[in-house]
Amino acid sequence: MSLHSEFFTAVLNHLNDGIFIADHNGIAKWLNNTSTKQLGLSRENIIGKTVEELETMGVFTPSVTKIVLKTRETTTKVQTSKGRQYLATGYLIKIEGTEHVVVHVKDVTETVKASLKLEKTEALVKQYWEQIQEMKLSQNKETNNKKIIGKSKKHVEMIELINRVASFDATVLLTGESGVGKSFSAEELHLKSQRSDKPFVKINCSAIPETLVESELFGYTKGAFTGANSKGKQGLVEKANGGTLFLDEIGELPLHLQPKLLQLLQNKTYIPIGSTEEKKADIRIIAATNQNLQVMVKQKKFREDLFYRLNVITIEIPSIKDRQDDILPLLYHYLEKFNHKYNRNVAFNKETLEQLQHYEWPGNIRELENTVERLVITAYNNLISLEDLPENIHNKSITTSATTSNKITTLQLNHQSLTEYIENIEKEMIQHALIEHGTARKAATALGITQSSITRRIKKYDIHNF
Structure with a gap:
């Protein structure tokens, strides 16, 4: 069949899309009427020229034909010609025993313009939403006891990542040691998302008996099984x-339930126990x-397809050993919290604070929080001393360098009581934080205390000019 067959020529010339054909050397052999209009040239000015010549002349850019001949694969590119945009797809085919490239060219100028307008509108809506969320978070900051405290590099990087991904509706996998605050991070993601005014539902996959996990997650219908609630049960989904549904300790999810979770992730559908209808x-x-899911996949303890579905965005929550600079703010934050909760007014003495700062905290933030709560409750005096510390912390020696650099000399204590010395330390820390951060609100956040608390201390110590 010839390229100049009258029948096919008539058919191709009636198409609204352009058809451009070049041989294996990239020389233009034929084009339909629509293609001549798209390129703004007659056939005589195109046929016989190479696509490189036409590209150099500015007839179109880039040359899809040239790319196809180089890669030998079907290729689609957005091509520009005479100020308009086209979606050009090139195919490598044989015509009369010789390789040719056939390019199908569709005008998408108006579609692109509409898409850009939509993109700009969506970006503007996203920007307004983020501003509203920042205002809401700022208003709730004083009353939010679960705020994430820290200023270390690792912590700041983690918070920045949370802020970047929160507004996108993608699945997030939080990893990290036990007690690092993965639940707090999950709540932070929810609060900064477009779902913040909707439920945040948590299920700990390791805390529920294996036989009950499915019914807790997906619920069941009336009479689904013996002993079931006669009215059925609404699941957490x-x-x-x-x-937002937060699945904590996901590595403990029974293997036989993982396909159902995969279905929920892929299709956003599920089937309650006893039902045949998808919801x-x-x-x-x-x-x-806190487990290595990739290792579990290799051990056949976790489905590979589920792992990749969960692993769209991974955020690692750093342990305390990787954020030493945050220990002091965390200690003060929880001291303030439990003083208020138990109506006490205790403080750490210098040696205790030093010991707590250099303890390794294998249980991470959970251990630190529980320890401070215990100390606030059990301290004999208003100053928490080394004797008040749990045995495992009290017996942990502080490194020589730390002890030397922070040692209280006899000369220092000769002229002031221990209480006065602690107050001077506290005053210096507040002054330093105010100078470094500029405002009382930011300084309070850095120190892990509330704004009202730092305001009282500023007044108590008569701090000015910051």
């Missing part, structure tokens, strides 16, 4: 509708684990 779930899923 349904309770989270519109909001839709408008939820965002955040998962967390």
Whole structure:
């Protein structure tokens, strides 16, 4: 069949899309009427020229034909010609026993313009949403006892990543040691998302008996099994509708339930126990684990397809040993919290604070929080001393360099009581934080105390000119 067959020529010339054909050397052999209009040249000015010549002349850019001949693969590119944009797809085919490239060219100028307008509108909406969320978070900061405290590099990098991904509805996997604050991070993601006014529902996969996990997650219908509630039960997935479902300790999810979770992630659908009908779930899923899921996949303890579905965005929550600069703010934050909770007014003495700062905290933030709560409750005096510390912390020696650099000399204590010395330390820390951060609110955040608390101390110590 000839390229100049009258029948096919007539058919191709009636198409609204351009058809451009070049041989294996990139020489233009034929084009339809629409293609001549797209390129703004007659056939006589195109046929016989190479695509490189036409590209140099500015007839189109880039040359899809040239790319196809180089890669020998079907290729689609956005091509520009005479100020308009085209979606050009090139195919390598044989015509009369010789290789040719056939390019199908569709005008997408108006579509691109509409898409850009939509993109700009979406970006503006996203910007307004983020501003509203910042205002809400700022208003709630004083009353939010679960705020994430820290200023270390690792912590700041983690918070920045949380801020970047929170507004996107993608699945997030939180990893890190036990006690690092994965639950707090999950709540932070929810609070900064577009679902913040909807439910945040948490399930700990390791805390529920294996036989009950499915019914807790997906619920069941009336009479689904012996002993079931006669009215059926709403599952946590349904309770989270519109909001966020947080699956803590996801590595403990029974293997036989993992395909059902995969279905929920892929299709946002699930089937309650005893039902045959799929239900839709408008939820965002955040998962967390202190296990290495990749190793579990190799051990056949975790499904590979589920792992990749969960692992869209991974955020590692650093342990305390990787954020030493945050120990002091965390200590003061929880001291303030439990003083208020138990109506006490205790403080750390210098040696105790030094010991706590240099303890390794294998249990991370959870251990630190529980320790401070215990100390606030059990301290004999208003100053928490070394004797008040749990045995495992009290017996942990501080490194020589730390002891030397922070040692209280006899000369220092000759002229002031221990209480006066602690108050001077506290005053210096507050002054330093105020100078470094500029405002009382930011200084309070850095020290891990509330704004009202730092305001009282500023007044108490008569601090000015910061």
